[in-house]
Amino acid sequence: xxxxxTILIVNxxxxxxxxxxxxxxxxRDSLADIEKACRRRxxxxxxxxxxxxxxxxxxxxxxxxxxxxxxxxxxxNAGAYSHSSxxxxxxxxxxxxxxxxxxLSNIFRRESYxxxxxxxxxxxxxxxxxxxxxxxxxxxxxxxxxxxxxxV
Ligand code: CA2
Numbered sequence: 001x002x003x004x005x006t007i008l009i010v011n012x013x014x015x016x017x018x019x020x021x022x023x024x025x026x027x028r029d030s031l032a033d034i035e036k037a038c039r040r041r042x043x044x045x046x047x048x049x050x051x052x053x054x055x056x057x058x059x060x061x062x063x064x065x066x067x068x069x070x071x072x073x074x075x076x077n078a079g080a081y082s083h084s085s086x087x088x089x090x091x092x093x094x095x096x097x098x099x100x101x102x103x104l105s106n107i108f109r110r111e112s113y114x115x116x117x118x119x120x121x122x123x124x125x126x127x128x129x130x131x132x133x134x135x136x137x138x139x140x141x142x143x144x145x146x147x148x149x150x151x152v
Contacts, residue, residue, distance in 0.1 A: 005072030012079030092122035
């Protein structure tokens with residue numbers, strides 16, 4: 001059996017606190033719940049998942065760099081770094097795989113400083129405001145991209 005393509009899923013700062021506060025904004029799922037749901041969906045659609053979280057910008061940059069030549073795709077919720085990190089954008093622009101940006105909340109309904117994301121400049125697509133469902137939808141989109149690109 002051929003090995004399932006691995007999708008790296010990167011979560012940025014404070015997302016390890018999910019489920020503990022602000023359920024109206026971010027939902028009730030913990031990050032562990034989201035990881036479990038992603039693993040289940042990935043298994044159903046023939047993908048493998050490498051699911052990570054970091055509170056450190058440099059660590060996220062390193063993970064994106066290391067994914068070159070290894071990951072088939074990247075799903076990233078860079079948290080607050082989405083709105084500030086040119087370093088993460090630079091790393092994403094070197095990526096040799098499709099990138100999908102996910103946010104739990106609808107960043108366009110929130111404070112003006114959340115309405116711009118550097119990550120978006122390197123993303124094939126963006127999903128926001130759909131809570132944890134956004135991660136599973138991103139996996140479905142990724143599976144579709146990989147299938148289409150293999151056929152070309
Ligand atoms: O909506 C998203 O997914 C965000 O990326 C979440 C980030 C926020 O800075 C972005 O603007 C949008 C914040 C994650 C903080 O997570 C918390 C979890 C529980 C309690 C408080 C914060």
